[in-house]
Amino acid sequence: MKLSVLQEDLLKSVALASKFTSSKAQLPILGNILLRAKEGKLQLAATNLETGISTKLPAKIEKEGEITVPAKIILELISHFRPGQVLLEEEKGQLKVSSQNAKASVSGLSTKEFPNVPNSLNKKSFSLKKETISVLSKEVCFAAASMDTRPVLSGVYIKIGNNPVAVATDGFRLSYKDLKSENSVVLKDKERTSFLLPATIIQELGKSLNPQSEDINVELNDKEGQIIFESEEAVLTARLIEGQFPDYQKVLPKGWSVKTEISKDELLQGVKAASVFAKEAGSVIKLSFKKDGLSISSESNLYGSEEISIDSRVEGEELTIAFNYKFVLDFLNSITGDSVLIQTQSATSPTLFQNTKDDSYKHIIMPVRLQS
CATH class of the missing domain: 3.10.150.10 (DNA Polymerase III, subunit A, domain 2)
Structure with a gap:
């Protein structure tokens, strides 16, 4: 195998393929990336037996062939090469890699033991x-x-x-x-x-x-x-x-006893603020639905407590419910709308969080049960 390829293209493909490798010692070949020069393209393949990838990039092929090389080594090596043409050549189980100002030799493994990784569809479903x-x-x-x-x-x-x-x-x-x-x-x-x-x-x-x-x-x-x-x-x-x-x-709520629509940005800032003490107390924050709005609080026996009040229109009964603040942040970071709907039936019921502009997306968070 002998070919030349752009460092920028090779680095991008190697970085992607390396995510699908495995470091299991009993199967060293799964830590390698397959490089195959064929039909004017350089094919890269990798697999951990659960997931796999095959990708191709343009290359100037002088001689077809294939080899597998350790993903970690080839990724670090190529990342330190300057942009421009990189020459790859297989010789007696070694991959010779060179550029304008650097050269290296990487020990490879035979492709005979490399698992088959599909590079096309047989039938579109x-x-x-x-x-x-x-x-x-x-x-x-x-x-x-x-x-x-x-x-x-x-x-x-x-x-x-x-x-x-x-x-x-x-x-x-x-x-x-x-x-x-x-x-x-x-x-x-x-x-x-x-x-x-x-x-x-x-x-x-x-x-x-x-x-x-x-x-x-x-x-x-x-x-x-x-x-x-x-x-x-x-x-x-x-x-x-x-x-x-x-x-x-069974988890999707069928009704509610309390609900509110609230500014996404204000809720996001409130949860972040409450997380200061929640981080020291099992990541728990409390959302209190009150007639005059929503309050977010957290408390640490060691460091103190905090409460943030946010104006919102609350419908239904007054209620306090506890959540893992990380789950609430994950939801808020997943939406792009300006306001959020929160509704639940009780302090122990699954709670619906929803972008008010997108009925197709529903996120449910289970409350944290508080000790009486």
Whole structure:
């Protein structure tokens, strides 16, 4: 293998591919990136067996070939090269890397042990608008669990068809997005109407798209238990998560005993202010619904307390309810509207937080039970 490629293009692709590698000592090959020179392109591929990526970039190919090299090493190496042409050459299991003022030799591993990573679709099942990927990344994925103790909670449940929705929950909060209003899902194959996939693959797909990207084509491969996304920039693969996703309909509030509409910016500043003491007291803040508005308070036995009052129109009974302030901030950072609707039935009931300008997006936060 021998080729030349722009340092800027190579660095971007290596940085993206490196996110899909694994540092498991028992499988060293999963810590490597596959470099393959073929048909006038340099293909990069990486996988951790749960998710994978294949991407191509323009290159001047003098000799076709392939090699795998450690992602961490090649990423750090290329990042220190100056912009301009970089020469890559495989020689006896070594990748020779050189530029105008630097050269290096990186030990590689044979491609024979590298897992197969799809670089195209076999059959298109449906398509997603690029805007939908951005919406899911911002409004839904953050509610998924970051730990793998319960795999179903680390994923995003997507139902496709006539009434498409996307849902994620970590057991303490839930994000629900109605996708029908956006015409965002175009179904081509009615063999499957729902699936559960890792939230991380949606987030990485969103990061890989550029403003000029077209719609993303998707293949559901039940035989391999995979979902494959194909964009102009890359092909991303994820293993579908097996298991029963929680019945989210039971969590969505059906009524309210108190509600208020409040300025998003004032609520955001109030929660941030209350977090000063909440950080020292289990991250708990209290929202008190009063006739003259909403107050946000926090208290630390060691450091003190604070209360912020915000003018708002409150309907219903007076009530005090406690939340993890981080969950409230995550929701507020996910919306762009000017005002927020908050409604609940009791101090222990799931509470709805919603952008007043977007009925398609509902965020539910479970209250913190306070000791009497």
